[in-house]
Amino acid sequence: MRHLLLIAMPLFALLLGAAAPAMEDSEKEIERYRAMIDDPMANPGYLAVDRGEQIWSLSRGTKSATLEACDLGQGPGVLDGAYARMPRYFADADQVMDLEQRLAYCMRSLQGLDLKDIVARRFGSPGKTSDMEDLVAFISNKSQGHKLAAPLAHPKEREMYAIGEAMFYRRSAINDFACATCHGEDGRRIRLQALPNLTRPSLQVQQVMGTWPAYRVSQSQTRTMQHRLWDCYRQMRMPPPDYLSEGLTALSVFLAHNGEGATINAPSIKR
Amino acid sequence: MIFLAALLAAPIASAQTISPADPATASPARVDAAIAATFAGAAVAWMPRVTQDETQRLCSLRRNEPTQAEADSIVARESATLVMPAETTVLGNWRNGEKIAQNGQGGQFSDAPGTVSGGNCYACHQMAPAEISYGTLGPTLAGYGRLHDFKPEAARAAYAKVYNPQSAFACSSMPRFGHNKILTEQQIKDIVAYLFAPDSPVNAP
Numbered sequence: 001m002r003h004l005l006l007i008a009m010p011l012f013a014l015l016l017g018a019a020a021p022a023m024e025d026s027e028k029e030i031e032r033y034r035a036m037i038d039d040p041m042a043n044p045g046y047l048a049v050d051r052g053e054q055i056w057s058l059s060r061g062t063k064s065a066t067l068e069a070c071d072l073g074q075g076p077g078v079l080d081g082a083y084a085r086m087p088r089y090f091a092d093a094d095q096v097m098d099l100e101q102r103l104a105y106c107m108r109s110l111q112g113l114d115l116k117d118i119v120a121r122r123f124g125s126p127g128k129t130s131d132m133e134d135l136v137a138f139i140s141n142k143s144q145g146h147k148l149a150a151p152l153a154h155p156k157e158r159e160m161y162a163i164g165e166a167m168f169y170r171r172s173a174i175n176d177f178a179c180a181t182c183h184g185e186d187g188r189r190i191r192l193q194a195l196p197n198l199t200r201p202s203l204q205v206q207q208v209m210g211t212w213p214a215y216r217v218s219q220s221q222t223r224t225m226q227h228r229l230w231d232c233y234r235q236m237r238m239p240p241p242d243y244l245s246e247g248l249t250a251l252s253v254f255l256a257h258n259g260e261g262a263t264i265n266a267p268s269i270k271r
Numbered sequence: 272m273i274f275l276a277a278l279l280a281a282p283i284a285s286a287q288t289i290s291p292a293d294p295a296t297a298s299p300a301r302v303d304a305a306i307a308a309t310f311a312g313a314a315v316a317w318m319p320r321v322t323q324d325e326t327q328r329l330c331s332l333r334r335n336e337p338t339q340a341e342a343d344s345i346v347a348r349e350s351a352t353l354v355m356p357a358e359t360t361v362l363g364n365w366r367n368g369e370k371i372a373q374n375g376q377g378g379q380f381s382d383a384p385g386t387v388s389g390g391n392c393y394a395c396h397q398m399a400p401a402e403i404s405y406g407t408l409g410p411t412l413a414g415y416g417r418l419h420d421f422k423p424e425a426a427r428a429a430y431a432k433v434y435n436p437q438s439a440f441a442c443s444s445m446p447r448f449g450h451n452k453i454l455t456e457q458q459i460k461d462i463v464a465y466l467f468a469p470d471s472p473v474n475a476p
Contacts, residue, residue: 152295158295159295159296159297159301161295162295162296162297163297163301163302163305165295166297166299166302166331167302167305167306169331169334170302170306170323170331171323171327171330171331172320172321172322172323172327173320173321174320174378174446174451174452174453175378175446175451175453176326176327176330176444176446176447176451177446178331180334180335181408181444182408187407188406188407188408189406189407189408190394190395190406190408191393191394191404191405191406192403192404193406195408234379234380234381235379237320237378237379238310238317238320238321238380239310239313239314239317239318239320239321239380240312240313240380241309241310242308242309242310242311242312245308245309245310245311246305246308246309247305247306247308247309247310248309250305
């Protein structure tokens, strides 16, 4: 797999370099390239899957433990389909958690791991990988082909849905933007970029929620929903939301429900 | 016994696919607490962006469809913020206006300090017909000045709409560029010139 990637990368750089003339052309070219490499043998996101698998089994922290006993909602160590059923309520933490929050919980409780370094590397950059992005790539990939079905039965899950919905429509900051400003209607675009309407259950929300985490071509990194929402708030001219904070999980609960039934394809590859 | 347990468990399992139309509520205070927790790490200077003014609060609550009385109160409050240029003409330099309309920088936590904000008009509006990379969140502004017969009072109304669109339309999606000090008076004049100058590409046939 790594050998194939070595062949793919220069071609990739070439295509991006050649895509300068018009935005429409470059969009098409990236779209074509994305279709070409939406394949476990070529998607660089699968390097993160491989790293995540190793981190899952790595003994560390004051307890010299691995993450292998971490309960992601389907029982200790059960990975198959776990990501497709998150965010969810966890009785031990008495909290609704997304995958990254749950991993942080397990790192603390099972491994006795100091999260300072983990949080500092929450978003990978050239030459600096992110344990969280790698773990999410690995674990989400274990839900490949599963249908997204985040539970909405527990009162705290329902409360988080309601908070997420309110936050979606909440206008603030110097531009008065809400999530709904851009993602509130069908068929709108920013410049030439099509905007999915995320306000209610639909096929277009499924297409969004089934394809995170994703290898971002424009960033050369595998990104999670935590990063996507952080980047949305950046564009909304808000301050950076705290990593693993309640509001991001609330938005994820709202979006996961609107994308219910999505077939998970993760990590996917995106612009 | 096992069968009975399975039967009893069935309604609980189906409860997981309950529609969100069923009561799932969070009080405004609970939402505010979640917002506070989410932006707890923000720099003090950025905190005013996290809280809402009355117009933002009302438009969020009504999902941009306020009652007539609420809309009137918003338009009255936002109109009171208008600061119009002293001189009669509000037309600046359309060439600068075009640059401002194309510029999407400014105001983001990723921007370098001192970054001059653009208006980013093209993100949402069609303007010059020759520019194909435009968004569709707002109405087309192609031929705007020509369609308004290049009237000075129409240009002044456009200045007011860029300065504070909610002085004209309650809960407009458009940023209040002048009121929130995103753009300067000169920048807004330049944008108005881009809309109203007869030789501006916006008014090309």
